[in-house]
Amino acid sequence: MRQAEEAGTWGRRISSAGPPIHQERARQTRQLILSAAAQEFATNGFRSTSLVHVAQRAGITKGAIYHHFTNKENLAASVVEEHYALWPALVAETQDKGMNSLETIVALLERVATVFRDDPLVQASARLQIERSTIGIPLPTPFVGWTELLTELFGAAQRDGYLRPDCSPQAAARVIVAAFFGIQHISDTLHERRDILERWDEVKRLVFPGICALGVRIP
Structure with a gap:
């Protein structure tokens, strides 16, 4: 997708080409630092790390x-x-599974929920975004990439006849982004994200029927 390819939308682009051999140790050290920092930030927050x-x-x-x-x-x-x-590759992998447009949206968000539950790097980033006012330097703006991507995916779903005729893809994207990231934050605060998949399933079952056309089966 176009949005998944834009570095400005999703953050710094990671080159698919490997580094020269003499840089490999430096690359490994950098990744080691990022992994350790993510665990510290996720557990302790910015100020206490x-x-x-x-x-x-x-x-x-x-x-x-x-x-x-x-x-x-x-x-x-x-x-x-x-x-x-992380997200461009995950989006591409989901889109390559041959699902229809509505199935792709649902499967993608379920995968993202699983990543939020399991990946300290993503957990750290979510916490740092909440604490962004205390960090003192600009961070990538959250939610924009997901809103743009879901707008495009819901646009495809509308063209495929899966959305209500009066449902705006932009509005659907904004509602789902708000609901999804709201549940991930609440799930983190109350249950350390252990129940995030269950909470996402509730959103899917309650919100998607208001977005989808009559008779459409929610994946």
Whole structure:
């Protein structure tokens, strides 16, 4: 999809080409730092995370972190960018399964819910976005990429006859984005996202009948 290919929408683009051999160790160290930082930010938040703790978790020196990241703020922003870089491949994999447009929307959001439940990088990014006013540098704007992508997918669903004739794809996208990210935040706050798939299923069963045309089976 066009939206999934735009670095400005989803965050920093990750090249599909591997780094030169002499850069491989640096790449591995950077990923190790990002993974350790994600776990720290997800558990403790921005203010309570220190670079010392990140270094200890990663099993490296604090100086090694500074070789890759200017400061804690830059590291936090990089975690968020890394999170957004996950989505284009996940979107493409879902679209390649040969499902119809409505099935694609439902399957995609279920996969995203699973990623939010299981991936510390995504969990850290979600927490950092909530704390963005305390970080001090700009972070990628949340929700825009998902709203644009779902607008396009709901547009396809409308053309395929799955949406009510009076249902705007843009409005459907805004409602689903609000509902989805609302449940992920509530699920995180109350149950550490253990019940996010159940909460998403409730949204699907209650909201999609108001979006879809009469007689359309909700996947």
